[in-house]
Amino acid sequence: MSMKPNAKTVLEVKDLQTYFKTDAGIVKAVDGVSFSVREGETIGIVGESGSGKSVTNLSLMRLIPSPPGRIVGGEILFEGRDILKLTEKQMRSIRGKKISMIFQDPMTSLNPFLKISTQMVETIRLHEKDVSTQEALERSIEMLKLVGIPSAEKRIQSYPHQFSGGMRQRVMIAQALSCNAEVLIADEPTTALDVTIQAQILELIAKLSDKMGTAVILITHDLGVVAGMCDQVCVMYAGKIVEKAETDELYARPSHPYTEGLIKSVPRMDTTKKGNRLFSIEGQPPNVIDLPPCCPFHPRCHKAMEVCRHAYPPVKDLGKGHEVACWLFADESEKQQALKEANVKEKAE
Amino acid sequence: MTKYIVNRLLGMIPTLLIIITLSFFIVRIAPGGPFASERKLPEVVERNINAKYHLDEPLIQQYGRYMFDILRGDLGPSFKYKDYDVNYYIANSLPKSIVLGSYAMLLALVFGISAGIIAAIRQNTWLDYLSMGVAVIGISVPLFVIAPVLQLIFAMKLKWLPTSGWYTTGEGWKTVILPAVSLSFAYFANIARLTRSSMLETLRSDYIRTAKAKGMKNTTIIFKHAMKGAMLPIVSYLGPAFAGIITGSIVVEQIFRVPGLGKFFVQSSFNRDYTLIVGVVIVYSAILIVMNFVVDIIYAQLDPRITYK
Incomplete structure (x- = not known):
């Protein structure tokens, strides 16, 4: 973790509003959230359950289940373009390629019916049409080695259930970064894992983002994780960011x-x-x-x-x-x- | 896997023997008999008949004789229709029921799965309501209504298809269409509803969200990522359903005059035709057991988490 004050901004969220229409009324899950992420930076979003952390990040991917959810206002600028104005097709070329995501529960986030190789190769070939299946497979194996999967050549032909939780999260990370994503959204990536594994996975994310220059948005409710990893922290409460600061500053002078x-x-x-x-x-x-x-x-x-x-x-x-x-x-x-x-x-x- | 298959196949033998034994005794517990009628037969005649069909022997001896015949592949003579044995009836009618049932199942599968998927991906739109509406009709309207209505429209009014009959030559294929469509309706409805709910559930799962986050197209997600998982409940439904559909339906056979196996299930019971009852029970159970076995194998092929040792 290192501050890069001169690095350029890759993602800028301005006054994002995501509402859900329910029978009980309108749920303002995200209501006026703004933050920006610079190249290679790690930004933490903390808050209790239901504070809007995950909805914020699903909004960045435009993966809000709609209906009932809808992004009703704001801008999400990625490489100078407003993501919210893109067509669905243009959006698909950003998902998984420019902005990747890993999820809370690695046990259910990989498709249990398909081999790891199939799932990884399809991601690469989806975004890079000129890459042959063989090349994509080789790159996938490289990625698996990079995230620390032993005997990756053999293991890539396994199914997800043949991996442990921690290993599956490593596979998810490998898959998410296999197209050199510029932003990695990690939605509580360690919540479902054993404490001993948590540190390893976080370290891996930190190491890879540093190496590949990927900006990371880390969603968590664990302030300990934030302190160790993030350059900047946003604290969310009831759909709004109530405090935002550099990590050291926030811990030294928590103001809200x-x-x-x-x-x-x-x-x-x-x-x-x-x-x-x-x-x-x-x-x-x-x-x-x-x-x-x-x-x-x-x-x-x-x-x-x-x-x-x-x-x-x-x-x-x-x-x-x-x-x-x-x-x-x-x-x-x-x-x-x-x-x-x-x-x-x-x-x- | 091979070992598992061999074990399962061997396991079918005792299951079938138990079924045969139970049905052999149960039909004989039922009051009345194949030769009981309102008019009492002269005692001599009755004694002769009983002797001919070995009904005068102790039950256990009859059972031994019957089992011995079955092991040789002989299901015995019909008690009701003279000069014919059970093997003859089954050999003549089962193939017709299998043909009819297979066509019906094919229709039900193709249209049921398509309707279910469309309803799932267009949830709460008119396409969803239309498919599910047809499915509810398929489930709730009985065969003896659907079949005559189809006859009325396609045979009487439009004159596209014959009303009934079963021919295998020339334009005989036309005789299959109406009974197959009628028979398939209820199965179509069940498959469509199952596919819809199972597809909806699969589409809500985490790994589909992952696939979306990878930037995949909806159609690819549905056919490559969701299909296998969504098909599992349909596969388990298909085992018993297929066994049911290819052993015939008395309603369809009566309305369309198809010489299938279905009518024997009912007739043999009315007639207390002991050997024919047990015969059709054996056929149905054997098919059911084999189908369940096939389902288990397909399950293992679809879901890599299932392995048999």
């Missing part, structure tokens, strides 16, 4: 009460005394159906103020690209203004 709580709730070997209970954030994540205009975290926040109940906080830059959306950092005048507007609105209703 939610981030603070998350960091405090990671068990630590050095400071936690025996008998002390581990910190946890009280309450449940909010129901994102028809969320009123307010800070969605206020019911669980120990620093909540009157204004938090009435308006969503503006995003403030604390310097060095450290952004936070919390009323604690807003000016007094802004708070007064927001309260006044909220009052007017409530009276009108």
Whole structure:
């Protein structure tokens, strides 16, 4: 992990909104998310279950199941083009080739009915038409060796069920990177694996992204993973990014009460005394159906103020690209203004 | 695999013997007999008949005699139709039922699987509702309604096809169409519904999402990635279904005057035609056992996670 401040931006997400229409109402799974990824950079997206991490990244691939889901607003700029405006055919040439994805559960993410060789070769041949089957097979074997599959020449002819979970995730990574993807989206890649394997897989992702210059978007709920791997972190809550900063900065100065709580709730070997209970954030994540205009975290926040109940906080830059959306950092005048507007609105209703 | 196949084939023998034994005794437990009628036969005549068919012997001796005959491939004489034996009936009618059933199954498979896949990939569109609507009709409208309606339309009104009969020469193939279509309807409906639900489930699985994330086309995903998995439930349905369809249907045979095996299942029971009952039971069970075996083999071919030792 190394910051590359001069590297060019490969992917830029601007004000992305992905909504799901359900019988109960509209679920704003992702509501105004913006971030950007530079070449070779690793960016972490953290948050609780249901905070919109996975939906954000499925939106990047335009793989939101539709209906009920729909990307209703925003832009996703990849190599200067807005992905959301591409045709389905153009989009297919980006998926798996320019932007690849690996998933949470390696046990079910590979097709159990097809040999590893078939699945890997088809990926390469799909995107590089002039590559012969033999060449694609050779490259696949190379990739398997690269991710540390022993006797890859033989193992490539096996079926997924003949591999362990960790090995399957290695195969997934090999497949995802076999076309030299520029961005790798890793959706909780280690959640379903044994703890001993988790570190190996993360190390592998870090090593390969470094070697191949692939930018990585790492989705996780494990702050320990983020600390070890990411250059930048976005903290998501109820479909919005509440805090965004470089990793070291975020750990040194967690500013949003939610981030603070998350960091405090990671068990630590050095400071936690025996008998002390581990910190946890009280309450449940909010129901994102028809969320009123307010800070969605206020019911669980120990620093909540009157204004938090009435308006969503503006995003403030604390310097060095450290952004936070919390009323604690807003000016007094802004708070007064927001309260006044909220009052007017409530009276009108 | 070879060892498994040999073991399964050998295992069929005791299964069949048990089925034969059970049906042999069960038919004899049922009240009445092949020669019981409303008018009492003179005692001498009855005694002669019983002696001719060995019904006067102790049951266990009859059983021994019957089993001995079966091992030689002789299913015995019919108790009802003089001068004919069970082998003759089965040899004459089973091939016709197999031909008819195979055509019907072919129709059901081709249209059922296509309709199911279309319904699945166009879920909740008019194509889905149309296919499933036809399938519901296929399941809920009985054969004895479907068959005459088809006769009315295609034979009486349009005069494209003969109403009934079974010929093997010249334009005989025309006689197969209506009975095969009628027979296939219920099977088509089941296959279409099974395919739809199984395809929908497969399309929701993680590995299909992976295939999409690789940038594959929908058609490739369906035929290369989803098909095998989606076909598994259909394959297991096909075993018993095929055994049922090629042993004939009395309704279709009566309406279209097809000389198939189906009618013997019913007639032999009414007649208490002991040997014929057991005969058709043997044929049906043997086919069913073989079909289930074939299904298991196909399963292993489709799903690499299944291996037999």
